[in-house]
Amino acid sequence: MSAVGSQGSCAQFSCLKGRRVFITGGATGIGASIVSAFAAQGAHVAFIDIAGEPAEALANSLKQTKVWWSQCDVRDVRALQRCIESAASALGDFHVLVNNVANDERHELSAVTPEYWDDRMAINQRPAFFAIQSVVPGMRRLGGGSIINVGSGGWQIKEGGYPAYAAAKASMHGLTRGLVRVLGPDRIRINTLSPGWTITERQKRWLTPEAKSELFRTQCLPNQIEPEDVANFAVFLATDDARMCTGQEYKVDAGWT
Secondary structure (H helix, E strand, C coil): CCCCCCCCCCCCCHHHCCCEEEEECCCCHHHHHHHHHHHHCCCEEEEEECCHHHHHHHHHHCCCCCEEEEECCCCCHHHHHHHHHHHHHHHCCCCEEEECCCCCCCCCHHHCCHHHHHHHHHHHCHHHHHHHHHHHHHHHHHCCEEEEEECCCCHHHCCCCCHHHHHHHHHHHHHHHHHHHHHHHHCEEEEEEEECCECCCCHHHHCCHHHHHHHHHHCCCCCCECHHHHHHHHHHHHCHHHCCCCCCEEEECCCCC
């Protein structure tokens, strides 16, 4: 028997049916769960990812809704912008943007070169700004929208092993706060969604028995965070029920931070 409030049930929001959503880094992990969650709401979903094979497999699995996808390396800002333009041409202006793309590759302080630093920012920080810049004119035409910047709890618990990633993810809420007043008059909401240690296939490589024990010691809830837990909250932030939520950081971290 499953625990009360366990993963598996998801509210249906009629306001999302037919709305258009663009998601970066949507092929695997949290991103794939966000794509699937919006598709289950009847939204028209566009997503990009550098990993073409899993992206195609995910798109093919979502036959119940309209899905657009493209392989894209977000380090190429022009390619990112072209993808957003192409997706908007196919589906229409976007009501929702989820800036999810990231790579938490481990690295040591002494090993970071200027080139490596720039590469980490080009994946984990820069695409969010230029994706926002690209979708905002369409959101203004629509009379509003919801932008969700995916942050991280890792830097907030002072996790080591990825200082460049931590710096990039910390800046996501700065971007949110830096744009909230600019976008507000057009009824465009912008929020940060910061997951705790979410157990994707990628994260399982670091989930040793010792790490798992420490995780459950520091979390306040005794369950692993699954990608669907984060995706469900992203869905809520896109709904009309969250119409007065903007400029905030929301954490799905089981009380970790």
